[in-house]
Amino acid sequence: MADQWQEAYDFAVQVARAAGAVIRKAGECEIKVQTKSCTVDLVTQTDERVEKIIIGSLKEQFGEGTHCFIGEESVAKGEPCILTDKPTWIIDPVDGTTNFVHGFPFVAVSIAFAVNKELEFGVIYSCLEDKMYKARKGRGAFCDDEPIQVSDVKDIHKSIIISEHGTDRDKQKVKKIFSTMQKILCIPVHGLRGSGTAATNMCLVASGATEAFFEIGIHCWDIAAGAVIVKEAGGVLLDVDGGPFDLMSRRMISANNMVIAERIIKEIEIFDSVRDDAPIQKK
Numbered sequence: 001m002a003d004q005w006q007e008a009y010d011f012a013v014q015v016a017r018a019a020g021a022v023i024r025k026a027g028e029c030e031i032k033v034q035t036k037s038c039t040v041d042l043v044t045q046t047d048e049r050v051e052k053i054i055i056g057s058l059k060e061q062f063g064e065g066t067h068c069f070i071g072e073e074s075v076a077k078g079e080p081c082i083l084t085d086k087p088t089w090i091i092d093p094v095d096g097t098t099n100f101v102h103g104f105p106f107v108a109v110s111i112a113f114a115v116n117k118e119l120e121f122g123v124i125y126s127c128l129e130d131k132m133y134k135a136r137k138g139r140g141a142f143c144d145d146e147p148i149q150v151s152d153v154k155d156i157h158k159s160i161i162i163s164e165h166g167t168d169r170d171k172q173k174v175k176k177i178f179s180t181m182q183k184i185l186c187i188p189v190h191g192l193r194g195s196g197t198a199a200t201n202m203c204l205v206a207s208g209a210t211e212a213f214f215e216i217g218i219h220c221w222d223i224a225a226g227a228v229i230v231k232e233a234g235g236v237l238l239d240v241d242g243g244p245f246d247l248m249s250r251r252m253i254s255a256n257n258m259v260i261a262e263r264i265i266k267e268i269e270i271f272d273s274v275r276d277d278a279p280i281q282k283k
């Protein structure tokens with residue numbers, strides 16, 4: 001059925017915009033911060049509240065039994081993070097929580113929808129910039145309803161590359177991250193950047209502002225919506241070892257084309273991270 005998920009797609013855009021308004025308002029008040037896995041892994045009442053609003057609205061619209069939900073804060077509370085063939089919403093209510101806490105102006109709501117383990121659409125609302133990015137499989141990518149496209153740069157020396165440091169402060173991992181950054185910077189490339197939100201970084205690749213974004217340590221809810229948006233904007237998604245993109249693997253490179261992706265992959269020093277769909281006791 002060609003237009004089966006159009007209603008869900010349109011509804012996701014509405015929900016993301018409403019969620020972004022809640023985040024903007026919350027940012028005007030005092031933000032109470034708590035920590036999750038470590039002292040730099042932050043969470044606020046807004047993350048939890050917004051996830052409840054998003055999942056509540058989707059359940060009300062589409063029924064509780066037929067659709068599944070993977071949300072960052074629900075998983076943090078012990079809900080499973082397994083992608084099945086059922087229609088599944090993958091949600092990051094506040095991507096860039098550290099930015100939100102500090103008033104650094106890139107914070108995004110990320111909502112993706114998968115069926116039969118395949119991503120059907122993604123919506124990312126960069127709520128402080130008030131930019132709505134969206135894409136549906138086979139239908140192109142858009143920012144505020146204008147079509148977007150990846151950059152056509154093939155020469156790595158003319159590129160800007162994005163990566164992030166994540167929240168793990170294990171010395172060996174940090175060393176590898178910085179060693180990778182140093183090697184890429186000295187290729188040389190025009191510059192290295194990082195907005196602090198994986199979702200926004202992927203929108204920057206999709207809209208041609210940067211050639212690639214890669215990270216090890218991210219979660220499926222950080223990149224699911226962005227994956228559709230990058231792909232529909234003409235870009236590519238790969239594992240950081242050059243293999244196929246795996247949503248649950250905690251690592252990925254998104255790029256404008258294979259030439260740039262493969263050149264960056266040569267420099268990435270890979271470190272282990274536990275898969276999102278690993279059994280909970282092993283995390």
Ligand SMILES: Nc1ncnc2c1ncn2[C@@H]1O[C@H](CO)[C@@H](O)[C@H]1OP(=O)(O)O
Nearest residue numbers: 094095096097164166167197198217218
């Ligand atoms: N352990 C981790 N390692 C790397 N990135 C992480 C991470 N946990 C979350 N991220 C996400 O990666 C980006 C910054 O590194 C953000 O999008 C952040 O999402 P968050 O703000 O929703 O936690």
Ligand SMILES: [Mg+2]
Nearest residue numbers: 092095096222
């Ligand atoms: Mg996130």
